[in-house]
Amino acid sequence: MSTIKVEARDFNLYYGEFQALKNINFKAEENTVTAFIGPSGCGKSTLLRTFNRMNDLIIGVRTEGETLVNGVNVYNKSVNVDDLRKQVGMVFQKPNPFPKSIFENVAFSLRVDGMHDKSIIEEKVVTSLQKAALWEEVKDKLKKSALALSGGQQQRLCIARSLAIEPSILLMDEPASALDPISTAKIEDLIYELKKEYTIVIVTHNMQQAGRVSDNTAFFYMGDLIECDKTTTIFTSPTNIQTQNYITGRFG
Amino acid sequence: MAKIKSSKRINQFIAFNLFRLISFMVVAILFLILGFIIVRGASAISWKFLTTNPIDGMTGGGILPAIVGTLCLVVGSMLFAFPIGVLSGIYINEYLTENWFKKFVRSMTNNLAGVPSIVFGLFGMALFVHDLGFGDSIIAGSLTLGLMVLPIIIRTTEEALKSVDDSLRIGSYALGATKLQTIRRVVLPIATPNIITGLILSVSRVSGETAPILFTVAAYFLPRLPHSIFDQVMALPYHLYVLTTSGTDIEKTRPIAYGTALVLIMIVLIVNIFANLLRRIYNKKLK
Numbered sequence: 001m002s003t004i005k006v007e008a009r010d011f012n013l014y015y016g017e018f019q020a021l022k023n024i025n026f027k028a029e030e031n032t033v034t035a036f037i038g039p040s041g042c043g044k045s046t047l048l049r050t051f052n053r054m055n056d057l058i059i060g061v062r063t064e065g066e067t068l069v070n071g072v073n074v075y076n077k078s079v080n081v082d083d084l085r086k087q088v089g090m091v092f093q094k095p096n097p098f099p100k101s102i103f104e105n106v107a108f109s110l111r112v113d114g115m116h117d118k119s120i121i122e123e124k125v126v127t128s129l130q131k132a133a134l135w136e137e138v139k140d141k142l143k144k145s146a147l148a149l150s151g152g153q154q155q156r157l158c159i160a161r162s163l164a165i166e167p168s169i170l171l172m173d174e175p176a177s178a179l180d181p182i183s184t185a186k187i188e189d190l191i192y193e194l195k196k197e198y199t200i201v202i203v204t205h206n207m208q209q210a211g212r213v214s215d216n217t218a219f220f221y222m223g224d225l226i227e228c229d230k231t232t233t234i235f236t237s238p239t240n241i242q243t244q245n246y247i248t249g250r251f252g
Numbered sequence: 253m254a255k256i257k258s259s260k261r262i263n264q265f266i267a268f269n270l271f272r273l274i275s276f277m278v279v280a281i282l283f284l285i286l287g288f289i290i291v292r293g294a295s296a297i298s299w300k301f302l303t304t305n306p307i308d309g310m311t312g313g314g315i316l317p318a319i320v321g322t323l324c325l326v327v328g329s330m331l332f333a334f335p336i337g338v339l340s341g342i343y344i345n346e347y348l349t350e351n352w353f354k355k356f357v358r359s360m361t362n363n364l365a366g367v368p369s370i371v372f373g374l375f376g377m378a379l380f381v382h383d384l385g386f387g388d389s390i391i392a393g394s395l396t397l398g399l400m401v402l403p404i405i406i407r408t409t410e411e412a413l414k415s416v417d418d419s420l421r422i423g424s425y426a427l428g429a430t431k432l433q434t435i436r437r438v439v440l441p442i443a444t445p446n447i448i449t450g451l452i453l454s455v456s457r458v459s460g461e462t463a464p465i466l467f468t469v470a471a472y473f474l475p476r477l478p479h480s481i482f483d484q485v486m487a488l489p490y491h492l493y494v495l496t497t498s499g500t501d502i503e504k505t506r507p508i509a510y511g512t513a514l515v516l517i518m519i520v521l522i523v524n525i526f527a528n529l530l531r532r533i534y535n536k537k538l539k
Binding site: 082100 | 420424438
């Protein structure tokens with residue numbers, strides 16, 4: 001029985017008066033890839049952002065119920081939000097590298113965590129870039145600006161950046177939607193590799209991508225988690241009629 | 253490409269050339285002022301002019317005390333206004349939530365920026381010169397000038413910080429950085445060139461303002477360098493005023509007045525060029 005890395009229990013979230021998440025119950029096991037799918041505004045990104053408390057940055061957010069990471073409720077008083085974010089990495093839809101060198105981008109999370117040892121930092125930067133399948137392309141130009149990279153490379157840099165601090169969980173919010181098909185394919189291959197070491201939750205609008213990349217899929221609609229099951233099951237014989245309609249393109 | 257109707261083409265032609273003309277006019281005005289001052293003031297400029305005291309009832313000699321005085325006031329006012337202004341700007345933009353208080357602070361800052369400089373002078377005289385007992389002094393003048401440019405620095409800092417894309421802050425938080433770390437390591441480095449622009453603007457204002465220093469520090473005639481911050485000093489804008497209107501022999505001192513104006517403009521220009529160089533170097537580092 002493998003560990004549950006990410007979990008939601010009877011979780012509700014309100015943006016002011018509007019209820020964005022309704023009684024969500026969800027579990028993700030270690031070293032799996034879970035895809036969150038559903039039409040725009042269904043709450044999938046909102047739930048994703050709860051796992052590393054990025055919703056804290058939005059004013060007027062209220063929650064009920066529990067969200068657990070590594071078995072601990074993220075809203076527990078004892079949880080330091082900055083430490084939580086070091087255990088849970090996040091990659092965004094639009095790549096957002098800092099206007100610094102490639103090296104400094106990856107080293108950022110290490111420095112911010114208080115690491116001073118130059119040789120250790122260097123070592124971890126190299127490892128992270130290798131894990132993100134970017135090392136070969138940038139090894140000769142680590143001091144060059146990150147902004148000079150292509151979109152796909154920038155996104156892989158952002159992935160490397162979040163891997164440097166060695167989280168166990170990776171959250172990806174439509175990581176390939178702003179990229180061209182070839183970069184998208186590279187990212188998808190990357191996710192398949194990363195699965196061996198990390199637990200990944202990926203929000204995606206692209207159902208083919210969900211089918212290619214994930215072990216489990218969760219279908220959301222209007223704040224409800226309609227169905228969550230093995231990806232093959234969801235896409236071939238879903239239990240719920242709404243899931244069926246979404247998969248076949250009847251709406252969304 | 254489809255042919256544009258000829259009337260539209262004529263309109264475009266007129267409009268563009270009108271804009272060109274206006275742009276040239278703006279540049280021309282700048283050169284006109286510069287040229288005017290240079291032509292009439294160049295004759296007064298010499299090494300002696302820049303490094304010696306005025307003599308013969310200020311109809312001869314140099315303007316060294318005024319140059320030193322102005323530099324003292326620039327440094328003094330910046331030491332006061334720059335840290336307070338930048339830190340305020342950071343607090344307002346990065347820490348305050350969008351509510352009535354933030355709007356209040358912003359509107360008060362704008363109001364402060366609109367206060368006439370002579371009113372600052374009066375305030376400075378009342379508070380620093382009289383009530384706090386500093387007397388007419390560098391410190392009274394610096395604090396008064398500092399207050400005058402404080403809103404400029406706050407505003408330009410705010411704008412500089414606003415121009416930093418929020419996605420970078422979010423990315424930083426997602427990596428486990430605290431707010432302070434995010435400001436220091438991500439936001440400020442990007443905003444710095446524009447903050448420096450605010451600094452340049454303020455230095456230019458401080459160098460040239462006459463009214464605030466009129467009753468807080470400026471000396472009519474003080475042919476020695478200051479010993480302490482409680483000393484009075486001469487200053488270039490006031491010296492210019494004095495030479496032009498109430499000197500001992502106005503006709504004789506006129507060329508010196510133009511020379512003073514030229515020195516003042518040159519200081520502002522040099523500061524601008526230097527600060528732009530700083531910005532270029534900084535931007536290169538970011539690339």
